[in-house]
Amino acid sequence: MTPLLSVLDLRVGFGRNPQANEVVRGVSFDVADGETLAIVGESGSGKSVTALSINRLVDFGGGRITGGSMKLKRADGTIFELATATEPQLTGIRGAEIGMIFQEPMTSLNPVLTIGTQIEESFRLHRGLTGRQATAAARDALDRVRIPDAARRLKYTPNQLSGGMLQRVMIAIALACNPRLLIADEPTTALDVTVQAQIMALLAELKRESGMSMIFITHDIGLVAGIADKVMVMQNGEAVEHGELNQILDSPQHPYTQHLLQDVPHFASGRATRADGLRDKGANTQPALKVDGLVVRFPLKSSFFSRATGAVHAVDGVDFDLMQGETLAIVGESGSGKSTTAKAVLGLVRSTRGNFSVASRMASAERSAKPVQMVFQNPYASLNPRLTIESILAEPVIATGGRVDAQTRARMASLLERVGLPKNSLERYPHEFSGGQRQRLCIARALMLNPSVVVLDEAVSALDVSVQAKVLELLVDLQREFGLAYLFISHDMAVVERIAHRIAVIYAGQIVEIGDAQSVLSKPRHSYTKKLISAVPAIDRRHEHFEIDTRQVPSLVRPQGYEPAPAKWEKFGADHKVRMET
Amino acid sequence: MRILRAVFRHGSGRIGGGIVCVYLLLAILGLLGLTPHNPITQYRIDRLHAPSAGYWMGTDLFGRDVASRLMAGIGQSFTVAFFSVAFATLAGTVLGLAAAWLGRRWDGVVMRVMDVLLAFPAILLALLIVTVAGPGTWTSVVAIGIVYTPIFTRVVRGPALSLKTREFVDAARTFGSSSSYIVTRHLLLNLVAPLTVQVTLALAWALLTEAGLSFLGLGTQPPAASLGLMLSDSRNLMETAPWLMIFPGLAIMISILGFNLLGDALRDILDPKMRRALA
Numbered sequence: 131m132t133p134l135l136s137v138l139d140l141r142v143g144f145g146r147n148p149q150a151n152e153v154v155r156g157v158s159f160d161v162a163d164g165e166t167l168a169i170v171g172e173s174g175s176g177k178s179v180t181a182l183s184i185n186r187l188v189d190f191g192g193g194r195i196t197g198g199s200m201k202l203k204r205a206d207g208t209i210f211e212l213a214t215a216t217e218p219q220l221t222g223i224r225g226a227e228i229g230m231i232f233q234e235p236m237t238s239l240n241p242v243l244t245i246g247t248q249i250e251e252s253f254r255l256h257r258g259l260t261g262r263q264a265t266a267a268a269r270d271a272l273d274r275v276r277i278p279d280a281a282r283r284l285k286y287t288p289n290q291l292s293g294g295m296l297q298r299v300m301i302a303i304a305l306a307c308n309p310r311l312l313i314a315d316e317p318t319t320a321l322d323v324t325v326q327a328q329i330m331a332l333l334a335e336l337k338r339e340s341g342m343s344m345i346f347i348t349h350d351i352g353l354v355a356g357i358a359d360k361v362m363v364m365q366n367g368e369a370v371e372h373g374e375l376n377q378i379l380d381s382p383q384h385p386y387t388q389h390l391l392q393d394v395p396h397f398a399s400g401r402a403t404r405a406d407g408l409r410d411k412g413a414n415t416q417p418a419l420k421v422d423g424l425v426v427r428f429p430l431k432s433s434f435f436s437r438a439t440g441a442v443h444a445v446d447g448v449d450f451d452l453m454q455g456e457t458l459a460i461v462g463e464s465g466s467g468k469s470t471t472a473k474a475v476l477g478l479v480r481s482t483r484g485n486f487s488v489a490s491r492m493a494s495a496e497r498s499a500k501p502v503q504m505v506f507q508n509p510y511a512s513l514n515p516r517l518t519i520e521s522i523l524a525e526p527v528i529a530t531g532g533r534v535d536a537q538t539r540a541r542m543a544s545l546l547e548r549v550g551l552p553k554n555s556l557e558r559y560p561h562e563f564s565g566g567q568r569q570r571l572c573i574a575r576a577l578m579l580n581p582s583v584v585v586l587d588e589a590v591s592a593l594d595v596s597v598q599a600k601v602l603e604l605l606v607d608l609q610r611e612f613g614l615a616y617l618f619i620s621h622d623m624a625v626v627e628r629i630a631h632r633i634a635v636i637y638a639g640q641i642v643e644i645g646d647a648q649s650v651l652s653k654p655r656h657s658y659t660k661k662l663i664s665a666v667p668a669i670d671r672r673h674e675h676f677e678i679d680t681r682q683v684p685s686l687v688r689p690q691g692y693e694p695a696p697a698k699w700e701k702f703g704a705d706h707k708v709r710m711e712t
Numbered sequence: 713m714r715i716l717r718a719v720f721r722h723g724s725g726r727i728g729g730g731i732v733c734v735y736l737l738l739a740i741l742g743l744l745g746l747t748p749h750n751p752i753t754q755y756r757i758d759r760l761h762a763p764s765a766g767y768w769m770g771t772d773l774f775g776r777d778v779a780s781r782l783m784a785g786i787g788q789s790f791t792v793a794f795f796s797v798a799f800a801t802l803a804g805t806v807l808g809l810a811a812a813w814l815g816r817r818w819d820g821v822v823m824r825v826m827d828v829l830l831a832f833p834a835i836l837l838a839l840l841i842v843t844v845a846g847p848g849t850w851t852s853v854v855a856i857g858i859v860y861t862p863i864f865t866r867v868v869r870g871p872a873l874s875l876k877t878r879e880f881v882d883a884a885r886t887f888g889s890s891s892s893y894i895v896t897r898h899l900l901l902n903l904v905a906p907l908t909v910q911v912t913l914a915l916a917w918a919l920l921t922e923a924g925l926s927f928l929g930l931g932t933q934p935p936a937a938s939l940g941l942m943l944s945d946s947r948n949l950m951e952t953a954p955w956l957m958i959f960p961g962l963a964i965m966i967s968i969l970g971f972n973l974l975g976d977a978l979r980d981i982l983d984p985k986m987r988r989a990l991a
Contacts, residue, residue: 476886504886512879516901525897526887572883579887 133160134203134343135184135311140213141197142176142183148194153179155367156198159360161311166337166344168358168375170351170390172594176367177347181313184345185228186212186220202227205310226256229304233316235296239288245272245299246284252306271302275332293464294325298332305336312337312344318353322463323621327665330356349595351390352397352624352667355379363387394595395602397624397666400652404457404631406610417451418615419475419502419583424448426467426474430687440689444470446639447694452583455609457616459630459647461623461662465686467639468619472585475617476504500530503576507588509568513560519546519571520556526578545574548611549604566597570604577608585617590625602628623666627651632705635659639686640694645706655700655708718981725977731970735786742787747780752935760953770955772945782959785937786967792852792931793918799857800918801911804864805900811865812872813895823869826862834859834917835924842930852931856921860914867910872899905982909975916971923964939964 142154154176161167171177182188183195200212204227215223224230232238239248249268253259259267265284272280275298288296297317304312314333318326334357337344346357354361354375361378363371363386371384382388395402426445445467452458462468473479503526506512513522523542524534532538546555549570551563560568569589576584586605590598606629609616620626626633627647634644635656643656654660698710719725741747748768749755755775763770769778811822829837841855875881875898884894919939925931926940934941939960946956 478882478885500886500888502886504883506879506883508879512883514880514898514902516904517897521897525884525889525893529884529887529889529893575883 132203132209133162134165135161136201137184137198138200139198140180140183140200141195142179142188142193143196144191144193148196152196153193153367154183157362157364157367157369158198159362159369159372161343161345163310164337164341164343165359166346166357168346168348168354168361169364170348170354170361171364172349172596174366175364177349177364178315180364181315181345181347184212184311184313185224185230186215187224187230189217202311225252225304225309226307227309228311228313229307229309230313230315231297231300231304231317234320235293235300236288236320238300239296241288244285244287245291249284249299249303249306252303256307267306268302271306272299274305274336275299275302277302292325293321294328297321297325297329301329301332301336305340305342308340308342310342312342313347314344315347316349317346319349323623324463324661324665326353326667330667333357350667351379351394356667363390389596393599395599395622395624395628397627397663399663400627400648400650402627403647403651404606404629418454418456419452419617421451421471421475422449424471424474426470426479440687441692443639443686443688443692443694445474447697448636448639448641450634450641450644452615452617454582454615455613456632457609457618457630459618459620459626459633460636461620461626461633462636463621463662466636467686468621468636469587471636472504472587472617472619476502476585500526500579501581502583502585503579503581504585504587505569505572505576505589508592509565509572510592512572513568515560517559518556519558519560522560522571523556523575523578526575530579541578542574545577548608549574564597565593566601569593569601573601573604573608577612580612581614583615583617585619587619588621589618591620591622598625599628605629623651623663635662640697640709642709643707645703649703649706653702653706655702655706657711659708715978715981719974719977722977722981724973725981728970728973728975728977731966732974735790735967735970738783739787739790742783742785743791745784747777747783749777749780751780751784751937752776760949762953763955769959770953772942772953772956773949778942778955778959781937781942782939782963785932785939785942785960786963788849788932788936788938789919789922789926789940792849792856792922793915795853796856796918796922797860797911797914799853800860800864800914801907803857803861804866805868805903805907807861808865808868809872809895809899812869812876813891813899819869822865826865829858830862830866834921838921838925839928839930842925847930847933849932852922852925855925856918859921860918863914864907864910867906868903871903871906875899875902908982909979912971912975912978916968916975919964919967919971 137160138158140154140157141152143149143152145151157176157180159167169177169180179188179193182191183193184200188195195213198213202210202212202223204210210223212223239245246265246268249271250264253264253267268284269280272283277283277295277298283291291299317333318329321329330353333344346354348354358375361373361375362369363378363384365386371378371382371387378387379391382391424445425447427441427443430440430442448471450458460468460471470479520542523545524538527534527538542556543553547553551567551570551574560571563571590601593601602625605616608614616629618626618629630647632645633647633650634641635650635658636642637658643650643654643659650659651663654663699707700710701707719729753776755771755777757775758767758771759775760773761767761771761775767777767779769782771777772781807822807826811819832840838855838859841858842851845851845855881894881898884898922931922938923940923943926938927944929944932938932941942960943957946953946960949956
């Protein structure tokens with residue numbers, strides 16, 4: 131039987147001389163009817179370009195197909211060559227036979243049109259439906275992707291829906307004409323883990339219902355476990371390994387696949403937590419950072435009289451302490467208040483109430499002028515592109531009234547060496563470094579003032595998975611060497627597992643569970659923690675079935691004067707407590 | 713240096729840069745008085761002499777050498793344009809940064825004042841200021857400077873507002889960097905590119921405005937030469953002595969073309985997204 135899609139020796143190049151700048155170099159694969167192929171690779175591996183070449187969207191990005199063939203079996207059984215098709219022919223194929231969903235649902239939809247209009251467009255173009263028929267079809271499409279209350283939601287504009295809901299809308303649009311092939315380009319990367327789990331479950335169910343084929347592109351090999359039949363691993367524009375799912379996951383042959391499976395942080399339900407630097411029960415030392423009843427509220431004003439009508443309770447009574455040499459991870463989803471907590475500790479956001487005390491480093495003779503430092507999520511945005519590395523590293527010193535003297539230069543050089551950057555880095559500019567190297571620079575900058583606490587706000591989230599592992603390793607080494615306390619903000623359970631000694635789970639501005647990492651990850655007690663952990667894709671849980679849970683994060687907007695009920699805690703073990711659920 | 717080389721490699725940059733360089737040379741010669749003849753000496757016997765070997769661009773009604781007056785005029789016009797744009801750049805950058813950085817009330821007040829200034833057509837506002845302050849070279853400088861300040865304020869404020877929320881500014885705050893350090897190193901340094909482009913384009917507008925003011929008799933005062941003044945003097949002699957109008961007219965047109973081409977080239981070169989494509 132001929133496969134639905136048969137790609138042979140596909141080559142794609144960019145620029146004026148596509149032959150010389152090939153990004154995809156001879157990739158071949160087949161997708162049979164009803165089969166899901168996952169393409170796994172890091173950024174720059176050519177996985178997205180491969181996918182975009184199939185429906186020839188790559189042409190709009192300046193790409194040229196320089197060789198190979200892509201044969202699509204059309205609905206009527208004829209074979210269609212995509213590699214040489216003309217643009218008018220392709221317009222008939224896109225949407226009708228090949229659907230596509232993108233990474234960013236927030237930017238893939240037109241913000242000024244209602245989602246109903248945008249879904250109807252697909253029916254109008256490919257099926258010629260108009261008016262009431264199109265509306266009815268759109269409502270059915272939304273029902274199909276399990277959006278509750280579909281009829282009313284059709285009139286919403288994209289800003290009224292959450293990221294997960296928008297991705298469902300995107301899927302509804304992509305599936306509007308029952309395409310037989312769906313290309314999903316990192317469809318869940320921009321979403322929270324629990325939402326990711328829902329979208330994955332939805333895709334799996336839709337695939338079962340409709341029998342369509344799917345090409346699923348991801349950088350997270352843990353994610354493919356739940357959905358793929360076959361896996362193709364790409365590196366530098368070539369397919370390094372290609373085979374059945376179980377075969378690839380259980381006995382990878384190529385060293386790169388082995389590296390992806392073993393060296394990269396994968397979630398292991400608390401079995402990979404750190405064994406070093408745990409709290410010494412007997413010692414009664416001062417915490418490096420103590421946060422007591424932190425509250426951050428943003429008042430909401432009615433437009434005319436600037437009278438406060440309520441407040442967004444971004445952080446609502448958070449307490450924790452952090453010992454020297456210890457990592458406390460704050461995990462939660464977007465909007466849970468974890469970043470606001472970090473910013474309040476640093477003074478970037480003014481806290482409404484609460485105390486925090488930072489113990490200055492006792493043992494060290496030199497006391498730091500700024501004991502709390504921060505490393506930001508995006509290494510591309512947190513370094514000024516117009517300054518040399520020397521100026522960037524000198525900034526904290528200048529800011530605290532120091533001078534760039536021989537001593538400062540010596541410290542710069544030693545820190546650069548310590549974070550693993552070449553000696554000649556000082557005269558260079560940020561754009562000359564890769565993402566991982568820039569994050570190392572940010573770490574070096576944070577350490578310039580010899581801090582006792584470093585706040586790491588999603589510090590490895592923007593990095594490629596294999597770079598993540600190396601930066602985490604560096605962070606652990608630095609922690610041991612300098613006795614640093616880390617406040618590690620993250621949504622990624624696999625990363626948290628590698629670096630945290632203790633974990634605080636934050637939900638709707640409040641800590642719902644806090645305790646030692648091993649205990650929290652292996653025996654979660656709070657229903658939200660359980661949900662969060664069960665949503666993490668994991669290779670060893672690939673046969674478990676995901677359930678669709680449409681519970682939304684509650685609104686954090688509270689009426690004026692609202693105070694949350696005081697927390698009641700239930701203790702499990704020596705260092706593990708859970709907020710009682712009401 | 714890198715930018716100069718890139719300008720030279722860029723097609724329209726080469727032409728624009730060349731034109732601007734020639735004008736600069738003419739302006740310097742004109743200002744230093746190194747002209748073929750004295751621009752204000754009247755050669756009575758050679759009045760309205762057509763262009764010839766002795767008078768390359770002919771002479772005017774008073775027998776003054778047009779070529780020499782043109783060079784002196786370019787020198788005069790460039791001086792006014794240069795100082796007025798310097799004024800506008802300085803004032804606009806300070807106001808724009810203040811509006812963006814201080815925000816709230818400051819932003820509101822500064823930007824509304826700028827909106828009022830922008831609401832007037834450039835030449836009308838310049839006329840108004842010159843009429844109040846009295847004509848002369850330095851009043852022209854201030855008048856044209858004030859007219860173009862709002863444009864620089866806007867050019868600075870927009871990007872400064874977005875730079876202010878960038879992570880590297882947040883990072884600088886976590887080290888405890890002072891506001892002045894953040895504004896100069898993190899905001900201003902990143903504004904150099906858009907400002908350079910704006911300065912080049914503003915020079916062209918300022919030249920035109922200066923010519924307009926002089927044409928209306930409110931800029932450079934006779935007997936000193938200026939491009940606008942020369943055009944104004946030629947009005948009644950258009951048919952008998954067309955060279956009186958053609959040469960200053962061409963001089964204005966080509967200078968503005970040159971600055972615009974250079975500005976376009978700089979915009980391409982300084983845009984980081986374009987940089988790779990050109991390299």
